[in-house]
Amino acid sequence: MRRAYSVETVRAAEAALMQRLPEGALMQRAAAGLAVACGDLLRRRGRVYGSRVLLLVGSGDNGGDALYAGSRLARRGAGVRALLLAPDRVHEGGLAALLAAGGQVADGPDGLGALDLVVDGITGIGGRGGLREDAAELVRTVTRSRAPVIAVDLPSGVEADTGQVQGEAVRADATVTFGTYKPGLLIDPAAEHAGALRLVDIGLGPELPEPPDLEALQYADVAALLPLPGAESDKYRRGVVGVVAGSERYPGAAVLAVAGALRGGAGAVRYVGPGADAVIARFPEALVHAGPPSEAGRVQAWVVGPGLGDGGDARSAVADVLAADVPVLVDADGLRLLDAGTVRTRTAATVLTPHAGEAAALLGAAREEVEAGRLAAVRELAARYRATVLLKGSTTLVAEARDTPVRVNPTGTSWLATAGSGDVLSGLTGSLLAAGLPPRDAASVGAYLHGLAARHGSHGAPVSAQDVADGIPAAWRDVRQG
Numbered sequence: 001m002r003r004a005y006s007v008e009t010v011r012a013a014e015a016a017l018m019q020r021l022p023e024g025a026l027m028q029r030a031a032a033g034l035a036v037a038c039g040d041l042l043r044r045r046g047r048v049y050g051s052r053v054l055l056l057v058g059s060g061d062n063g064g065d066a067l068y069a070g071s072r073l074a075r076r077g078a079g080v081r082a083l084l085l086a087p088d089r090v091h092e093g094g095l096a097a098l099l100a101a102g103g104q105v106a107d108g109p110d111g112l113g114a115l116d117l118v119v120d121g122i123t124g125i126g127g128r129g130g131l132r133e134d135a136a137e138l139v140r141t142v143t144r145s146r147a148p149v150i151a152v153d154l155p156s157g158v159e160a161d162t163g164q165v166q167g168e169a170v171r172a173d174a175t176v177t178f179g180t181y182k183p184g185l186l187i188d189p190a191a192e193h194a195g196a197l198r199l200v201d202i203g204l205g206p207e208l209p210e211p212p213d214l215e216a217l218q219y220a221d222v223a224a225l226l227p228l229p230g231a232e233s234d235k236y237r238r239g240v241v242g243v244v245a246g247s248e249r250y251p252g253a254a255v256l257a258v259a260g261a262l263r264g265g266a267g268a269v270r271y272v273g274p275g276a277d278a279v280i281a282r283f284p285e286a287l288v289h290a291g292p293p294s295e296a297g298r299v300q301a302w303v304v305g306p307g308l309g310d311g312g313d314a315r316s317a318v319a320d321v322l323a324a325d326v327p328v329l330v331d332a333d334g335l336r337l338l339d340a341g342t343v344r345t346r347t348a349a350t351v352l353t354p355h356a357g358e359a360a361a362l363l364g365a366a367r368e369e370v371e372a373g374r375l376a377a378v379r380e381l382a383a384r385y386r387a388t389v390l391l392k393g394s395t396t397l398v399a400e401a402r403d404t405p406v407r408v409n410p411t412g413t414s415w416l417a418t419a420g421s422g423d424v425l426s427g428l429t430g431s432l433l434a435a436g437l438p439p440r441d442a443a444s445v446g447a448y449l450h451g452l453a454a455r456h457g458s459h460g461a462p463v464s465a466q467d468v469a470d471g472i473p474a475a476w477r478d479v480r481q482g
């Protein structure tokens with residue numbers, strides 16, 4: 001599990017740790033880890049000795065880290081120059097160490113094309129708002145040069161706590177972060193700027209509280225959560241997932257939601273709605289029912305909403321399903337038809353799976369507002385609806401009404417932004433609910449497998465929603481084999 005903490009918590013933990021250490025010790029630990037990462041990158045491109053390194057040095061401790069790491073590289077024979085954004089407010093100890101090791105102060109960002117490495121030490125967790133113009137201009141120049149970049153702690157210009165990016169921000173090949181991940185390293189658009197992540201242990205662990213603010217599942221976490229059938233399992237014990245989806249206007253949604261549900265680990269899929277013929281034609285193993293959901297027979301979790309339209313039948317189907325005392329996942333059209341009061345007072349779990357536009361409608365906010373603050377939006381939705389909320393996006397977020405860590409999905413790919421892919425995710429996640437996973441686990445494992453499945457179906461090319469559904473078994477195998 002990758003665990004992330006807000007800046008406030010990181011600062012408090014650092015302060016507690018620093019009290020027990022000699023002055024400057026933490027920065028030395030950080031710089032040592034950073035220098036190792038820089039050395040690794042330089043060796044992959046050639047060697048450290050004789051390499052050309054430019055440090056971008058801001059006026060805070062992030063710049064200090066860069067300077068001390070630069071001094072270590074200079075002692076190994078690298079040609080290290082430091083570009084000081086505010087020469088009168090530079091970390092003095094760091095600069096002295098660099099100069100003593102043979103490093104130099106650079107006059108400007110010239111010769112960028114010939115560099116082996118740029119170390120971004122402009123701002124770290126102390127960065128506020130969009131980068132100032134001088135820093136932004138420098139970042140634009142560096143980005144244009146295509147020189148390899150390692151960001152110190154965070155790519156400068158991204159917001160550590162939210163993952164937002166206002167204006168210009170460093171695009172790093174790798175980010176070396178200290179003590180713990182920060183939310184912005186895991187949430188897009190900032191995460192996209194961070195490149196490969198490397199966590200340097202500076203001894204902060206024991207000072208960090210439980211639980212973290214944010215967490216990202218990794219292979220092993222997902223493997224441990226997958227519902228696997230035991231010897232005594234039968235289809236009912238493995239769970240029956242009911243799918244209420246599709247309409248005359250959108251018949252395909254029924255097929256895609258069922259396709260996802262069949263691969264999610266439930267023992268059986270029961271389809272309810274007007275698309276039964278199309279479902280059976282494609283999936284003879286599905287059970288179908290024509291009447292209202294409440295009369296469909298045994299179901300351990302419901303999925304309602306994909307392609308449902310907004311007719312009277314759709315509205316009553318949503319109400320019918322929400323009245324059942326089993327977990328319910330509501331997606332797409334279902335989100336427009338649900339009664340908020342009913343959702344809030346349910347005792348069984350409710351999972352809502354909006355994209356940004358649907359989330360905005362549920363919150364009565366503008367779509368841009370949700371997009372500009374995805375973490376806040378998903379938390380607010382979960383609290384308001386007393387539900388588990390999965391907010392779709394390139395880094396999908398899952399929040400609960402209880403104050404548990406928000407989960408961020410690391411497997412997403414832009415190819416998933418394709419018609420019908422959400423229907424597959426709904427079916428898959430509903431199936432995991434029926435198989436007995438708690439709602440937060442079902443939603444985050446569903447998103448994880450869905451992202452991996454898209455990669456399997458895609459191999460770098462565009463995917464259709466059907467390809468995603470067909471890629472789910474390979475995603476399971478991947479996870480189980482580590």
Ligand SMILES: NC(=O)C1=CN([C@@H]2O[C@H](COP(=O)(O)OP(=O)(O)OC[C@H]3O[C@@H](n4cnc5c(N)ncnc54)[C@H](O)[C@@H]3O)[C@@H](O)[C@H]2O)[C@@H](O)CC1
Pocket residue numbers: 014015018026027028030058059060061062063065122123124125126127128129130131132135152153154178202
């Ligand atoms: N606190 C600690 O115990 C440790 C901190 N470390 C490093 O220290 C960093 C935090 O240091 P600081 O608190 O000094 O803060 P930073 O160095 O991250 O940034 C603050 C500096 O950046 C400037 N700045 C702020 N916003 C800006 C903007 N929008 N555009 C341009 N410049 C801006 C400010 O004038 C300030 O001087 C961490 O990210 C990490 O790299 C590490 O050395 C490990 C130990």
Ligand SMILES: [K+]
Pocket residue numbers: 062120121122123124151152153154155156
């Ligand atoms: K930085």
